[in-house]
Amino acid sequence: MSSVQSWVADFSARRQQLLGADHSWLAVMRQRAIDRFAAEGWPTPKQEDWRHTSLALLEQANFSTQAESQDVSAQVHALKAGEQAHWLVFVDGRYQPSLSEVGALPAGAQVGTLADALARDADLVQQAFGSETDGNSTAALNVALAEDGAFVHLSRGVALEQPVHVVFVASGEGAAVFPRNVYIAEAGSHGRVVEHYVGRDGNVTLTNTVTRVQVAADANLSHVRLQQEAPQAFHLADVHVEQEGKSYFASHSISLGARIARHDIATRFDGERAESLLNGVYFANGQRHVDHHTLIGHAQPNCVSNEHYRGILADRGRGVFRGRILVAPGADGTDAIQRNDSLLLSKLARTDSRPELEIYAEDVRCTHGATVGQLSEDSLFYLMARGLDETHARNVLIYAFVLEGLARIESEPVRNRASKAVRALMPGADILEELA
DSSP, X not given: OOHHHHHHHHHHHXXXXXXXXTXXXXXXXXHHHHHHHHHHOSOOTTSGGXXXXXXXXXXXXXXXXXXXXXXXXXXXXXXXXXXXXXXXXXXXXEEOGGGOXXXXXXXXXXXXXXXXXXXXXXXXXXXXXXXXXXXSXXXXXXXXXXXXOEEEEEOTTOBOOSOEEEEEEEOSTTBEEOOEEEEEEOTTOEEEEEEEEEEOTTOOOEEEEEEEEEEOTTOEEXXXXXXXXXXXXXXXXXXXXXXXXXXEEEEEEEEOOOSEEEEEEEEEXXXXXXXXXXXXXXXXXXXXXXXXXXXXXXXXXXXXXXXXXXXXXXXXXXXXXXXXXXXXXXXXXXXXXXXXEEXXXXXXXXXXXXXXXXXXXXXXXXXXXXXXXXXXXXXHHHHHTTTOOHHHHHHHXXXXXXXXXXXXXXXXXXXXXXXXXXXXXXXXXXXXGXXX
């Protein structure tokens, strides 16, 4: 039985137990989704968007949606580290109330699970859920098999002072999880959401996650994805964002784990004077592979987008970046910046960068660029001449390279968490504490 056939069989066996089986709209959508996945299969390098990324290793592995979960309470406690937040914890795709701490919420704010939201307000979930036609076939498989995820709804004018911190732990060997998250920020609201993906070293797991975001007029939403799964894990992620006029959305993608990590993010401006920030930092060592694909749709006039991704590639690590900015006819006054910078730390490391501008409007200001380089020998000599050994000197320069990307994260606790995660990948990282 092929990998595709096994997932079709899994769906057939569990379809009546999946989230929302009693909602006809979702049951019908799930069937269309698995039919799409069965017809298209896993993406392959023959497809333009996947030319540099192969999922052959994933297809050869054995996964189960019923893998036995491990006790991760100590891991989650250490991860929280006393940080103040509204905590939601999922272990192998299942919500864990005993590990979660939602805490007090202001009136008009809902923070909980997608399952609870579907039971409470199915119409709201339906309008934000998305469909099986969104994204690649991997996203369609998520529609078919999604069981739960995070749900955040901020009513008009609500400000959430503390971030919502959603933790997804892949604990069981061979565990396959399909989280689906929905975040809705109504007009004038303000909030921050952190998705944190972790695993257990040595385990081969699959995370296939989709996040749906709606940002209404004058709303402000910050979204951080910190991916630190096990070195042999597979991580596939899609983020779909809809922005109304004068809204602000910030995306920060920090990818530091998994054997193969793919992150697709698409945002569309549906009103004038909207603004987005797409920011990313990734580190690929060993034989790890990290792929970011972005699409910013400037469909309305006078919108602003800033896109900055920085990658560090060591050993045989490989980074892929393809960013596309599409300026539609009539979207005059567009201001768009796109940039990808890569740092190669070995002769066998590799990066593929393809920034793209597609412009069908006049009176726009759009720039894009990419750089690939190595550590400066002069800078390395300068630091070593002042007492640092080569390892520490290299780490200082590497950390300085990513610091610009990390500095764009608005929340200090979240920024410090991401900074610490990056430093932990570097040998002799203690000297970098002074630069944090």
